[in-house]
Amino acid sequence: MSMYVFADWGGFPDSVPAADAATPRKVLPAAAVRDADPAASPPELRTVPGDTVFVSSRDTARLERFCAENRIPVRRRPDIWGDLLEPFLDTRFDGRHQAETLDRLARNGVGRAEADRIRERVGPLMAAYNGVHWDWFHLGLADLLDAAASDLVPAELRIRPQDRAAFRAWAMEIADRPDSEDAAEPPLPDLAPPAVSAASGK
Numbered sequence: 001m002s003m004y005v006f007a008d009w010g011g012f013p014d015s016v017p018a019a020d021a022a023t024p025r026k027v028l029p030a031a032a033v034r035d036a037d038p039a040a041s042p043p044e045l046r047t048v049p050g051d052t053v054f055v056s057s058r059d060t061a062r063l064e065r066f067c068a069e070n071r072i073p074v075r076r077r078p079d080i081w082g083d084l085l086e087p088f089l090d091t092r093f094d095g096r097h098q099a100e101t102l103d104r105l106a107r108n109g110v111g112r113a114e115a116d117r118i119r120e121r122v123g124p125l126m127a128a129y130n131g132v133h134w135d136w137f138h139l140g141l142a143d144l145l146d147a148a149a150s151d152l153v154p155a156e157l158r159i160r161p162q163d164r165a166a167f168r169a170w171a172m173e174i175a176d177r178p179d180s181e182d183a184a185e186p187p188l189p190d191l192a193p194p195a196v197s198a199a200s201g202k
Contacts, residue, residue, distance in 0.1 A: 030070035
């Protein structure tokens with residue numbers, strides 16, 4: 001049994017097979033899936049290479065059946081991006097809560113210095129994105145990938161189309177950090193500066 005998944009959030013990584021010519025869907029065979037989390041928001045699967053693929057919440061029950069019928073492990077993975085993007089929620093957190101978040105990130109392979117660099121890199125993008133959504137509860141990898149190309153974000157803050165594959169790969173490598181054999185910090189994507197900065201000469 002193959003699982004049909006939709007490109008609702010950030011498109012698909014290269015590890016997902018080519019689209020079915022008859023539909024706008026992509027087909028993910030069971031052999032390509034390492035584990036899954038139907039309870040995540042949105043539900044997600046992880047491919048054998050470590051990429052994350054999101055499934056529409058409408059397909060949660062189908063994903064559960066897919067996992068059961070194909071003996072795919074159901075696993076709740078640490079939400080690295082949920083912790084990294086916490087400062088951009090429409091919520092204030094006290095110092096103790098922030099310290100607990102940083103400790104949790106460190107236990108999962110993202111130290112304080114790296115967390116600061118990542119937040120600095122994605123901060124303007126996510127602040128603009130959540131300035132529209134006003135999410136106070138959770139922002140995660142799906143939101144980051146959505147923000148990268150969202151028309152709701154000013155054009156100068158979006159990730160350029162030619163840079164999105166590199167940005168997605170970087171984001172997914174961080175998301176898979178707890179399961180990675182190589183815990184080294186991946187380099188920040190070498191992306192061009194925002195067009196508005198170039199035009200202003202800054």
